[in-house]
Amino acid sequence: MKPTSIRVVFAVLLILCNLLGAPAFGQAPPVLNIVIVEGEGAINNVKQRVNRDPIVQVEDENHRPIAGAAVVFFLPDQGASGTFVNGSRTLTVTTDAQGRAVATGIRPNNTNGPMQIRVTASFQGVTASAVINQTNTGGSSGGGGASGASAGGGGGLSGGMKALIIVGIVGAAAAGGVIAATHGGGGAVATSTPGIVITAGTPTVGAPH
Secondary structure (H helix, E strand, C coil): CCHHHHHHHHHHHHHHHHHHHHHHHHCCCCCCEEEEEECCCCEEECCCCECCCCEEEEECCCCCECCCCEEEEECCCCCCCEECCCCCCEEEEECCCCCEEECCCCEECCCCEEEEEEEEEEECCEEEEEEEEEEEECCCCCCHHHHHHHHHHHHHHHHHHHHHHHHHHHHHHHHHHHHHHHHHCHHHHHHHCCCCCCCCCCCCCCCCC
């Protein structure tokens, strides 16, 4: 083969290598998106243990679902929160063929108020995050202050009623004493205070006129 032909073949191969390798070097890093499918704005009834399981879908930059992504759900450490079935406040789930992950078995605690569930997803070194907003309601400890105040208020009221009853009894006894002193104790008053005594004199008989 002539040197010219060899150079042409080499140039063509170099161009093909550059064309095939250009996307690899110029490709933008993948992007993950977390789409909240269910659970946003949910109300968790603490008394009835009713809550909606959060569901998220992990997608790429073209909104295609990503299977096999690791999704971690985080419940708050304080305030309105809960635990998962494993007793922890974190749960790791792998997305299915539809790119979805479900946080099943959340057990809300007894604190009323807003609860934010943080979600992170990772796939091939790329991560994304989102927040799911829910609310716990119907709890006892969340209204613990009010319940305690009610209980304390009830105790104070009972004590006040008892005090009123005792005062009423004492007042009644005092009033009875006054009445007894006024009516039944008249002799005692007469005894302590000298009364008016009328003494009949000795009759005197004079001479007849």
